[in-house]
Amino acid sequence: QKEVEQNSGPLSVPEGAIASLNCTYSDRGSQSFFWYRQYSGKSPELIMFIYSNGDKEDGRFTAQLNKASQYVSLLIRDSQPSDSATYLCAVNSNGGSQGNLIFGKGTKLSVKP
């Protein structure tokens, strides 16, 4: 069974620090990797996606992918209290489309002022 594992947290970091969120997946055929942010009581929203090994940066966010280790991470630089949310890792092994994503349970991040 395909699985996506995340540390549920909570992960607590001080304002201005780097938050590091990690995710491992079991299906070696996985091709697309996504990070969603979900505020309490709200719907998930996409913040990053990555398809190739290496790093992808978007503002304060960096997604890192290592297919050999089946590992994907999200770094948040200069963390702000508004980053406090649950971050969901999602993996798709069908390539390209985000259909039938497998979601991790999410890591709850708390950024303390």
Added chain:
Amino acid sequence: EADIYQTPRYLVIGTGKKITLECSQTMGHDKMYWYQQDPGMELHLIHYSYGVNSTEKGDLSSESTVSRIRTEHFPLTLESARPSHTSQYLCASTKTGAYNSPLHFGNGTRLTVT
């Protein structure tokens, strides 16, 4: 800005009632999904559709049913609601084959069955 709409946002009903949760999207997406999520818990896929007249059950067994008569519309129905159906229901959609087309979520319907 959401182009996928769910109604109602909140619903409180009594046990045994039949309910339909509505989901519509204006993006022309072929794939649509229903997820169930309890507070603080993970997302569970309960139904999906790859196009008109296509519906499949997801990973989590659900007593609900869905239909896809039109591309833009993917309603979910509970024939007889029970307290165990109390949860948040999230509808989502995406376009097949587009690497940079994200999974769009609606705002969700929070259902309480008393």
